[in-house]
Structures are given as structure tokens and as C-alpha cells.
Amino acid sequence: MKFYIREKIFSIGDKFTIKDASGDDVFNVEGKIFSMGNKLKIYDMSSNEIVYIEQKLFKxxxxxxxxxxxTYAAKVKKEFTFFNNRFDIDSNMGNYEIEGDFLAHDFSIMKNGSTVAEINKKWVAWGDTYEIEINEQENYAFILALVIVIDQVLHDNKNKNNS
Incomplete structure (x- = not known):
């Protein structure tokens, strides 16, 4: 199944709309304003909270x-490396790894050694857009949460370096 995440750049706090291949809204993502660390929630279109993402402070x-x-599903931690981005994922949903070119925003999510999602960043004006192709057997909300966490880590690092 194909999804598109487009960041709304003219909003207070983090806001993303997740659409399907037909362009229909499937999920909304909203970040908590004025909080210590990033806190994001993914809602279905009936406003039911599906996923909660929380940044751990003082790391x-x-x-x-x-x-x-x-219910707790995973911990995603950026690993220390000199030349590339690498993430450690400790999950009760399976053994996940993320690999690819993070600078070009093209990467894959692997589960137990098999590719379960392909992520490609589309360069368009007025915000970042990610195209995510997820295998039908996977939990879409969980995979989308992993993509959002990676975007948060890369986006936050970019902003800190530019300040």
C-alpha cells in the first residue's frame, strides 16, 4: 500500500497529513505544542488515537x-556513527532495521531481513513529502510512525546545526 506524508510547514507545532495513493486522507499527525521533547500522535480520520510517539529527554x-x-511497541535510538545515519530499533513487533541514503531521503525498512517498506522523499516546494510503499502484511500505522521518527531526528539535527 502506498502512502504520502506531507509536512505542513505553515503550522504551529508538527503537523502532517498522511494520504493514500488515491489522495484520500488516511491519518493525521499532530505534535504537542510547548512540550519538553517531541510528542506526536497519529489519529485515524475518526479522530481516534492510533499511535503515540514520545522523545526521551536527557539522552x-x-x-x-x-x-x-x-501499548508499548518500540524504542528507536539514533546510533553514533561518523559518516552515516544509523538507527537501533528495539521492538516487540519484530526485528527491524533501517538502511539507505538518509541524506537523499531514500531508505528501506527491513523486518527479519526482508524489506517491508520503501521510503522516498519527493522534493517539492512548500514542505517535505515522503512516498512510502508498505507491504500489505505490515501494520501501516507502526511503519508510518518509524518514518515520522526518522524525519524528526533528521529534521531536528538540521535545525540545530542551522541555529
Whole structure:
């Protein structure tokens, strides 16, 4: 299944709309304003909270926890490397890895050694857009949460370096 995440750049706090291949809204993502660390929620179109993402504070490298339907699902931690971005994912949903060219925003999510999602960033004016192709057997909300965490880590690092 193909999804598109487009960041709304003229909004207070993080806001994303997730659409399907037909252009229909499927999920909304909203960040909590004025909070310590990033806190994001993914809602279905009936405004039911599906995923909660929380940045852990006071860590040397960025670390996020993902909760799916109120239950802990994963911890995503950026690993220390000199030349590329690497993430450690500790999940009760399977053994996940992320690999690819993060600078070009083209990467894959692997589960137990098999590719379960392909992510490609589209360069368009007025915001970042990601095209995500997810295998039918996967939990779409969980995979989309992983993509959002990666975007948060890369986006936050870019902003800190530009300040």
C-alpha cells in the first residue's frame, strides 16, 4: 500500500497529513505544542488515537518510544556513527532495521531481513513529502510512525546545526 506524508510547514507545532495513493486522507499527525521533547500522535480520520510517539529527554543521541493503541511497541535510538545515519530499533513487533541514503531521503525498512517498506522523499516546494510503499502484511500505522521518527531526528539535527 502506498502512502504520502506531507509536512505542513505553515503550522504551529508538527503537523502532517498522511494520504493514500488515491489522495484520500488516511491519518493525521499532530505534535504537542510547548512540550519538553517531541510528542506526536497519529489519529485515524475518526479522530481516534492510533499511535503515540514520545522523545526521551536527557539522552546523548535522539531516542523515541512508540506506543501503538496505548501499548508499548518500540524504542528507536539514533546510533553514533561518523559518516552515516544509523538507527537501533528495539521492538516487540519484530526485528527491524533501517538502511539507505538518509541524506537523499531514500531508505528501506527491513523486518527479519526482508524489506517491508520503501521510503522516498519527493522534493517539492512548500514542505517535505515522503512516498512510502508498505507491504500489505505490515501494520501501516507502526511503519508510518518509524518514518515520522526518522524525519524528526533528521529534521531536528538540521535545525540545530542551522541555529
Amino acid at each position: 546523548l543521541l535522539p531516542e523515541y518510544s512508540i506506543y501503538l493503541n496505548g
